[in-house]
Amino acid sequence: MRKARLGRTNLEVSRWALGGIPLSTVMGGKDEETISRVMHTALDYGINFVDTSRVYMDSEANIGEVMKTRRKECIIATKSHSRLYDEVMADLEESLTQLQTDKIELYQIHELYPDEAATVMGKGGALEAFQKAKDQGMIDYIGLTGHHVDLLADLMKTDEFDTVMFPFNVIEREPEKELLNLAKKKDIGTIIMKPIAGGAIRNIEKAFRFFNGYPVDTILNGVATLEELRGNLKCAENSVPLSPEELADFEAEVAPLGKEFCRRCSYCMPCPNDIIIPVMVHVYWQQIKDCKLEDLSPERKQTGQNLTIWWQACSECGECEKKCPYDLPTIKRKNELMKMFEG
Numbered sequence: 001m002r003k004a005r006l007g008r009t010n011l012e013v014s015r016w017a018l019g020g021i022p023l024s025t026v027m028g029g030k031d032e033e034t035i036s037r038v039m040h041t042a043l044d045y046g047i048n049f050v051d052t053s054r055v056y057m058d059s060e061a062n063i064g065e066v067m068k069t070r071r072k073e074c075i076i077a078t079k080s081h082s083r084l085y086d087e088v089m090a091d092l093e094e095s096l097t098q099l100q101t102d103k104i105e106l107y108q109i110h111e112l113y114p115d116e117a118a119t120v121m122g123k124g125g126a127l128e129a130f131q132k133a134k135d136q137g138m139i140d141y142i143g144l145t146g147h148h149v150d151l152l153a154d155l156m157k158t159d160e161f162d163t164v165m166f167p168f169n170v171i172e173r174e175p176e177k178e179l180l181n182l183a184k185k186k187d188i189g190t191i192i193m194k195p196i197a198g199g200a201i202r203n204i205e206k207a208f209r210f211f212n213g214y215p216v217d218t219i220l221n222g223v224a225t226l227e228e229l230r231g232n233l234k235c236a237e238n239s240v241p242l243s244p245e246e247l248a249d250f251e252a253e254v255a256p257l258g259k260e261f262c263r264r265c266s267y268c269m270p271c272p273n274d275i276i277i278p279v280m281v282h283v284y285w286q287q288i289k290d291c292k293l294e295d296l297s298p299e300r301k302q303t304g305q306n307l308t309i310w311w312q313a314c315s316e317c318g319e320c321e322k323k324c325p326y327d328l329p330t331i332k333r334k335n336e337l338m339k340m341f342e343g
Contacts, residue, residue: 001046002237004217007189009141009162011075011105013049016236018042019193019222020052020078024059027266028278029224032062038229039066043073045233051165051191051220052099053079053110054091057270060098067100076101077191079110079145080126083119088129092138106163107133108143111267111325114151127160143191147325149174156182163189165220167263169197170210170247171254184215192219197254198263198278200286205235206242206250213241261286262328268320273313277320277330280310285333293340304341311338 001014018039022029029035039050043066052059060078067074076099080091095104109126120126130142143163146152152164156179164183168175172194183190196207211219221236223229242250262282271277284307288300296304311334320330 001048002239003048005189006106006191006217007163007183008187009106009189011049011141011189013075013218014047015218016047016221016232017049017051017191017218018047019220020050020056020059020063021266022222022224023050023052023062024057025062026057027059027269028264029059029062032065034225035062036066037226038223039063040070041226041229043070048073049075049077049218051077051079053081054095055079055081055110060095064098064100071101075105077106077108077143078104079108079143081110083116083126085124085126085129085132088126089133092129092133096138103138103140105140106143107139107141108145108163108165110145112144112146112148112151112155114148117151117155121155121158121160143189145191145193149177149179153179153182156186156188159186161188163191165191165193167194168192168211168214168216169195169201169207170250171197171201171257171259176214180215190216190218192216194263194265195219195221197257197261198265200257200261200263201254203250203253204232205238206246206253208232208235209238209240209242210247210250212239213247260326260328263326265325267323267325268330271320272317273310273315275310275314280307281330281334281337282328285337288340301341304337308338308341 003012004015006013021027023035050063052063078095080088082088082091107130109120133139141162144152144155144161145165147167149166152166156164166175201207221232223232262278264278266278268277314334316331
């Protein structure tokens with residue numbers, strides 16, 4: 001697996017890295033044995049970088065089981081979603097325990113929103129805890145993650161962050177405007193999330209080659225099975241950029257998706273009523289949104305009817321909509337689906 005320098009950290013990370021959400025049995029992954037096999041196979045192939053978070057349920061614990069025997073082969077990145085000093089320090093202690101390690105190479109502020117920046121950067125905020133942890137040798141480097149590209153760019157200018165993680169793919173091109181050039185100028189490591197838009201982009205070969213035309217360091221690759229891992233690795237080593245003609249064809253290929261679709265990041269999870277929101281609501285809604293009931297195949301009709309019991313369980317608490325980085329109208333879509341199938 002080809003390696004890249006992760007900005008000024010000077011860490012040599014694999015061009016493709018493991019994303020931690022599918023390494024959780026609660027957030028879309030399989031059982032612990034499958035997760036272990038995926039991780040061991042990835043390490044065997046030469047993938048040496050894994051990214052997770054304190055909020056990815058049992059992801060850190062599953063990674064920690066593998067780290068018992070292969071810690072020296074893997075650079076670990078994890079995140080805290082807490083915004084205050086004491087909360088971050090408690091998160092870090094728990095992450096070290098779950099990951100079964102005494103130090104984390106890259107510790108990141110998770111999914112920062114504009115109205116939280118002043119708290120995080122101010123006195124008693126999360127950044128103070130990150131700096132303290134670095135001084136004490138609990139972490140090596142400090143990273144920033146989020147979906148608000150303008151906010152990320154502003155905070156990168158403070159020179160407090162060694163890496164930045166953001167969504168980027170052929171559909172989500174906002175980082176082209178400023179963020180990529182700023183990262184290169186300041187030698188900040190770039191970590192790409194959602195390279196295939198949560199699975200919505202089906203042309204894996206072109207999706208991966210798209211990044212060969214940009215100065216990015218490593219791309220998070222979320223896989224839940226060995227089949228997915230091996231299928232993606234077939235395309236991972238191709239270093240040839242897309243030609244202008246290929247890029248134009250690729251853009252036309254994904255254009256029907258629009259931008260208001262679920263990336264299956266599972267930030268909306270867990271649901272208090274056990275609804276698997278990304279699949280049971282958004283993915284199914286995307287598949288049938290332009291159809292009438294009479295136009296659906298018998299299989300699609302049966303699936304919709306089977307899912308009504310779950311949609312009826314929704315209490316419309318709104319927590320999923322608050323947590324969605326793309327502001328998807330989950331409750332509205334759920335009600336549209338119920339209206340279609342309840343009769």
